[in-house]
Amino acid sequence: MNPRPKLLITRKVFPEVIERLAPYFDIDSNQDDDEWPRATLLARAADRDALFVVASDRVDRELLAACPRLRIVATGSVGYNHIDLAACGERGVAVSNTPDVLTEATADMAWALLMATARRVCESEHWLRAGKWGRWAFDQWLGADVYGTTLGIVGMGRIGSAVARRARGFEMKILYHNRSRAPNEAELGARRVELDELLREADHVVLVLPYSAATHHAIGARELAAMKPTATLVNIARGGIVDDAALVDALRAGRIAGAGLDVYENEPALHPGLLTVPNVVLTPHIGSATRSSRVGMAMLAAENLVAFATGAALPTPVATA
Ligand code: DGY
DSSP, rough: OOOOEEEOOOSSHHHHHHHHHHTTTTEEEEEETTOOOOOHHHHHHHHEEEEEOOOOOOOOHHHHHOOOOEEEEEESOOOOTOOOOOHHHTTEEEOOOOOOOTTTHHHHHHHHHHOOOOTTTHHHHHHHHTTTOOOOOOOOOOOOOOOSSSSEEEOOHHHHHHHHHHHHHHEEEEEEEEESTTHHHHHHHHEEEOHHHHHHHHHHEEEEOOOGGGGGSBBSHHHHHHHTTEEEEEEEEOOBOOHHHHHHHHHHHTTSSEEEEEETTTTOOOOOGGOSSSSSSESSTTTTOOOOHHHHHHHHHHHHHHHHHTTTSSSEEEEEO
């Protein structure tokens, strides 16, 4: 009998996921969720046939060279910008990700950030908790309208479409910017425009595009200056799409009204300025953090690994060629 393939799971996952994988793999896993230095990851991965990684694990040429037996990388994330697909393709390493299972939860989170930013929920809550609420006033904590305003969605994939579907309930005009035309744009009542037009026209801008070298700092000082001074910006996509230093400057100078951020350049480290500007809502990369989504993501990564172990087609492969 062939020995079972060796799998490394780099982070703590739900027990049912380990149970699903156990019959198929010889598993080494980080169930204590220790902070592994890079050298530990490389050493633990060295004799593995399969890796179960997350978005903070960099799968690059260095790691691939350290793992000569590696045949599959299953990431427990929809984003795969942390994986060098070309290098995996060259070495015949398959890659899978976890689309769909987190779409609705992430779209909900975009709306949570949009509403909290527009209506200054966090700023006013901090003020209240600090015991500063002495009296009600007409002009207290005035925020931005959401209902009936214009929403700009940058990136109209699955999550962008789910954000747009919710906007219909708010009777918003929906603009989007995407490389290709969204096949469902008529159903969503959304109009495709150039980025500059979207930034100029939108009252609320939501970023849902994948990160790549081409989208690095897609929103920088120039783009922020193009937005309305009353507009809000939400990033639930990836750190690095927004130039965080330029955003801090724009928020400080009142060039836009506010921002809601779930992702950051160099996270979990934050640009220090973000902690000092009041008109920003900050969450720690929790866009997909509902139990059903996170279990769904981990289980889908596991299903890809089981398919690999049994010689079946991967349910959600990422093209590596
Ligand atoms: C994803 O799935 O890409 C989320 O950002 C979690 O990493």
